[in-house]
Amino acid sequence: MDRLLLTLLVIACFLLALWGMRRSWRRRARSQSAVLPPFPQKPAEPGEELLPEAKGLYVSTTTAGNWQDRIVTRGAGLRGRAVLRLYPAGLEIDRAGAPGFFIPRESIVEAGRSNAIAGKVMGTDSLLVIRWRLGDAELDTGFRGDDLDVYPQWIQSLSEREIKGGAQ
Structure with missing residues (x-):
């Protein structure tokens, strides 16, 4: 008993x-x-893809500079498989099983590598982190790609202020 x-x-x-x-x-x-305002959606005509799509894992979105302050609203807190696509209009994050979103080109502040974001900590810089503006807030979105060798090309393309047209 x-x-x-x-x-x-x-x-x-x-x-x-x-x-x-x-x-x-x-x-x-x-x-x-x-x-936070609603996350932007992909425009009807974003243009041609500038880079081959990157497949991997959407890890999370956090407030900029605070890698543990996870954004959970509107499904952004759900980790899962995703595909990144870069267009002249911005970056599409197409998530499997969760709402995807679009980061307009003018909202991207910077891109780089990191070893930690809410939901994932690693010993190497194997996360691609995109810092961007949403309304008055700055956010960091983390992505763990299947192929880490494409990160330098993605970082360079995301950091460019103006698109020079065509695939790089």
């Missing part, structure tokens, strides 16, 4: 912890929705 009560107590504590985490996640999403 004591063993059954102890087991039920442990299960109840576990379920209470899950409920608390879910409630906290939803409250955070609501508060961020009030501060």
